[in-house]
Amino acid sequence: MGDSAExxxxxxxxVSDETQLLExxxxxATDEFAEIVRRHQTRVFAVLARYERDAQRLEDLxxxxxxxxxRALEQFDGRAPFEHWISRIAVRTAIDxxxxxxxxxxxxxxxxxxxxxxxxxxxxxxxGELDARAARELLDLAMRELAxxxxxxxxxxxxxxxxxxxxxGLMGISGVAVRVRALRARAKLKSALENIKNAKHEQQ
Amino acid sequence: xxxxxxxxxxxxxxxxxxPLPAEGFDFVVMQAIKSESPPRAVTVFDQLNxxxxxxxxxxxxxxxxxxxxxxxxxxxxxxxxDGATQLSQQWLLTGNGF
Numbered sequence: 001m002g003d004s005a006e007x008x009x010x011x012x013x014x015v016s017d018e019t020q021l022l023e024x025x026x027x028x029a030t031d032e033f034a035e036i037v038r039r040h041q042t043r044v045f046a047v048l049a050r051y052e053r054d055a056q057r058l059e060d061l062x063x064x065x066x067x068x069x070x071r072a073l074e075q076f077d078g079r080a081p082f083e084h085w086i087s088r089i090a091v092r093t094a095i096d097x098x099x100x101x102x103x104x105x106x107x108x109x110x111x112x113x114x115x116x117x118x119x120x121x122x123x124x125x126x127x128g129e130l131d132a133r134a135a136r137e138l139l140d141l142a143m144r145e146l147a148x149x150x151x152x153x154x155x156x157x158x159x160x161x162x163x164x165x166x167x168x169g170l171m172g173i174s175g176v177a178v179r180v181r182a183l184r185a186r187a188k189l190k191s192a193l194e195n196i197k198n199a200k201h202e203q204q
Numbered sequence: 205x206x207x208x209x210x211x212x213x214x215x216x217x218x219x220x221x222x223p224l225p226a227e228g229f230d231f232v233v234m235q236a237i238k239s240e241s242p243p244r245a246v247t248v249f250d251q252l253n254x255x256x257x258x259x260x261x262x263x264x265x266x267x268x269x270x271x272x273x274x275x276x277x278x279x280x281x282x283x284x285x286d287g288a289t290q291l292s293q294q295w296l297l298t299g300n301g302f
Contacts, residue, residue, distance in 0.1 A: 033237065037230040049222035058223065059232075066233045067240070135216030158214040190205045193213075197205070 018082055026073060036082075037066055043083055044090045050155045051094040053140060061097055065090045091152070091170050098148035113137045121197050138193075145192035150185035157182050 018039075025032050041062065048061045068089050076085055117134035130138075139159075143151045152171065156162045157178075167182075168175045252259070 030237070031234070034230045034234050037233045041225040041229055045225050046222040049220075055223060059226065059229065062225065062229070063233055063236055067236050070237050071240075130213065130216045132216055132218075132220035135213050136220045139213060139217050159218055161218070186210070190210060193205045193210075 019078060022073070022076065022078075022082065033070060036069075040083060040086050041066075044086060047087055047090040047160075048094055050159055051098060051151070053136065057097075061093055062090075065093045068093065088170055091156075095148055095152050098151055101144075113141050118196075121193065138196075142189055142192040142196060145195065146185060146188050149181065150188055153178060153181050154185050154189060 018036075021032060021035060025036070044062050044065050045058065048058055048065070052058045052061055065086065069086050072089070076082065114134050114137060117130065117138040120128055120130045120134070121138060143154065146154070149171070153167060156167045156170065157164075162170075164175045164178050164182075167178045171178065173181070
């Protein structure tokens, strides 16, 4: 009980401290925005890394997210924690990026995926272990066959483990629409993975 | 691709650690923010521009009302003049006339 009260007290202090910091920034202390960047950069990178694996492009997206947050700072009303607000901006930046990327790449790039991932895909059944990096590479390749909104719903639900309500809020659609889209996206992802498997098989 | 295999793929992907921001990332962001043009002070013209659609509609409505008022009053005046002329002529023709 005492621990919980102490922890809650720390959280309240942190929120109040951040509220004061944001107020100072709004009143013209531009340089103090650097503190906001330092506090939330890890979270923003974690969100964006789900959608972009290239380190340089990831940094560009993170920078774009913070610049957008800076421009929209007046609109932050403090009803939700700042971390949630900036995460939403990061997700929107990611979906814009996915849309642009969709127009550029459409072919299957086997060279971007390690042999381990492709070998795992070729095996029948679900035996064998796959390391995290190989899994990300394979998933990234398969996701390219999906529409940006489908990629987003798969990433938010299956990788980030967000609830339907949260996804609905982030995507601006109803909970029912999220469930329907998630089901369809999952089916499309399976089909995309089958395509990769078949294409690799034909290549051998 | 069965569901178990897909779940295994998701589970492995979840373990992938996101890269950490490079040292001095906050400085890069601050440079980008400072390179943006500072917000300009709002002038009277900006405010007029912001209200432009409302002002334009108000002006059009006022002009339309003036035209309608003029047309109505012109019409009424004509009939009044006609009426007055007719009355005065009738008055002069009768024995009561001056």
